[in-house]
Amino acid sequence: MRDPLAKKVVDIKPSGIRKFFDIVSEMKDAISLGVGEPDFDTPWHIRDEGIYALEKGRTFYTSNAGLKELREEICNYMNRTQGVTYDPMKQVLITVGGSEGIDMALRAMCDPGDEVLIPQPSYVSYEPCAVLTGAVPVIIDLKAENEFRLTAEEIEEKVTDRTKILILPFPNNPTGSIMEKSDLEAIAEVIVKHDLFVISDEIYGELTYKGKHVSIVTLPGMQERTILINGFSKAYAMTGWRLGYACGPANIIAQMTKIHQFAIMCAPTTSQYAAIEALKNGDADIDMMRESYNRRRRFLLNAFKEMNIECFEPFGAFYVFPCIKEFGMTSEEFAERFLREEKVAAVPGTAFGDSGEGYLRISYAYSLERLEEAMKRFARFAEKLRSEKKA
Numbered sequence: 001m002r003d004p005l006a007k008k009v010v011d012i013k014p015s016g017i018r019k020f021f022d023i024v025s026e027m028k029d030a031i032s033l034g035v036g037e038p039d040f041d042t043p044w045h046i047r048d049e050g051i052y053a054l055e056k057g058r059t060f061y062t063s064n065a066g067l068k069e070l071r072e073e074i075c076n077y078m079n080r081t082q083g084v085t086y087d088p089m090k091q092v093l094i095t096v097g098g099s100e101g102i103d104m105a106l107r108a109m110c111d112p113g114d115e116v117l118i119p120q121p122s123y124v125s126y127e128p129c130a131v132l133t134g135a136v137p138v139i140i141d142l143k144a145e146n147e148f149r150l151t152a153e154e155i156e157e158k159v160t161d162r163t164k165i166l167i168l169p170f171p172n173n174p175t176g177s178i179m180e181k182s183d184l185e186a187i188a189e190v191i192v193k194h195d196l197f198v199i200s201d202e203i204y205g206e207l208t209y210k211g212k213h214v215s216i217v218t219l220p221g222m223q224e225r226t227i228l229i230n231g232f233s234k235a236y237a238m239t240g241w242r243l244g245y246a247c248g249p250a251n252i253i254a255q256m257t258k259i260h261q262f263a264i265m266c267a268p269t270t271s272q273y274a275a276i277e278a279l280k281n282g283d284a285d286i287d288m289m290r291e292s293y294n295r296r297r298r299f300l301l302n303a304f305k306e307m308n309i310e311c312f313e314p315f316g317a318f319y320v321f322p323c324i325k326e327f328g329m330t331s332e333e334f335a336e337r338f339l340r341e342e343k344v345a346a347v348p349g350t351a352f353g354d355s356g357e358g359y360l361r362i363s364y365a366y367s368l369e370r371l372e373e374a375m376k377r378f379a380r381f382a383e384k385l386r387s388e389k390k391a
C-alpha cells in the first residue's frame, strides 16, 4: 500500500506541550502548572444563556459568519474597549476559538512561498498553520533583554521582498510579555513601509496588569492591514465552548468566511448565544478573574525573587517565564527532572520555539494553594540543584 499521509503533515513536529502532559497524566499526585486555561468555571449567567438556548430549541446552524447579534456585540465591544469601528456584516467572522481564526487568516492570505514573520517564543499553532498553507515561516527570536517584546529593528532584519505577514502575539503566551503603544507605533511604521499585513492574536487582551491593552488596530493605517483575533476562552473562562472571532478588512474576512463555510459551516450555536451574554454583561467577571490572576502573578514573582531566580515581570496573560540557565540544564531536562523528583509539571520554554531555551513556562491559572505548594517544591529543587553544582 502506498503511504496514505501527506509529507508536509507528517513533517510537522507534535506540540511539545502535549508530549509533556502525556507523562503528567500517568503520574499520581503531580501538580500541574502547565495548562493554559482558566481554572474558573464559565460565569453562571453565561452558562445559563447556553442552557436557555438549548431549551428554546436553538439547535440549528447559524449563518456561516455567525449570529448577527453576536457580530454586532463584538463590534460594540471593539468600539467601547479600543475605540475602533467594524461593520458587523462585512468585517467580523465568528470562529471555532481563536485557533480557527489564526488558521483561516493564514489560509486566506498566504500563497506558497510567501514569508510569514513569527516572533518566538510564542503560541504553538502559528508555525504549523503557516507551513500547511505552503508559506515559509521566518522566525524572529525575541530577546530576554527586551523582556521578550518585539522591536521594529528585529522585523527589519528579517524582511525580504517575499515577506507578507507579521504574526503579532501579544499579550504573549508563554512569556506574559505585553507591547505598549510606543512599541506598536514603531512596528506600525515598518509594516506600512514594507506593505505588510498583521495577524494580531489578542486572545489575552483582557488579561493585562499594567493599564489597558492597546491593540495595533488603533494606530493610523493599521486597521486596514490587520486581522485581529480574539475569543472567549481566556477572558470569560470558556475554553470548552470553542468560540472566537476575527475582525478585519472586508475583503480578507470574505475569503476567510468562504473557507470557514467549507471547513466548519458555522461555530457552535449554543456557544454563540452564550457569548452574546458574555459581551453584554461579562465585564465584572473579567475584572474579578483578572484581579485573582494578578494576586497569583504577584505571589509567583515574589517567590522567584526569594529563591533568587531571575524572572522578569510579565504584565499580561497568565504565565511567568523564569530563567533556569544557572542550573546548566536544557529546559527540557530541567522540566523532566522537576516532574520526576518533585512531581510538579511546568512546560519547557523550548515548546514555544528554540528561543525559549533556558526558560520554563509556569501558568498561574491555578489556585493560590496549589501555587504555594508548587513554589515550596521549586525552592527545594533549586536548593538541591545548587548544592549538586557546588559538590
Ligand SMILES: Cc1ncc(COP(=O)(O)O)c(C=O)c1O
Pocket (backbone or CB within 6 Å): 036, 096, 097, 098, 099, 100, 123, 169, 172, 173, 201, 203, 230, 231, 232, 233, 239, 242, 243, 244
Ligand atoms: C496565544 C494564544 N492564541 C490562541 C489560542 C487559542 O485559543 P482558543 O482556540 O481556545 O480561542 C491560545 C490558547 O492557548 C493561545 O494561548
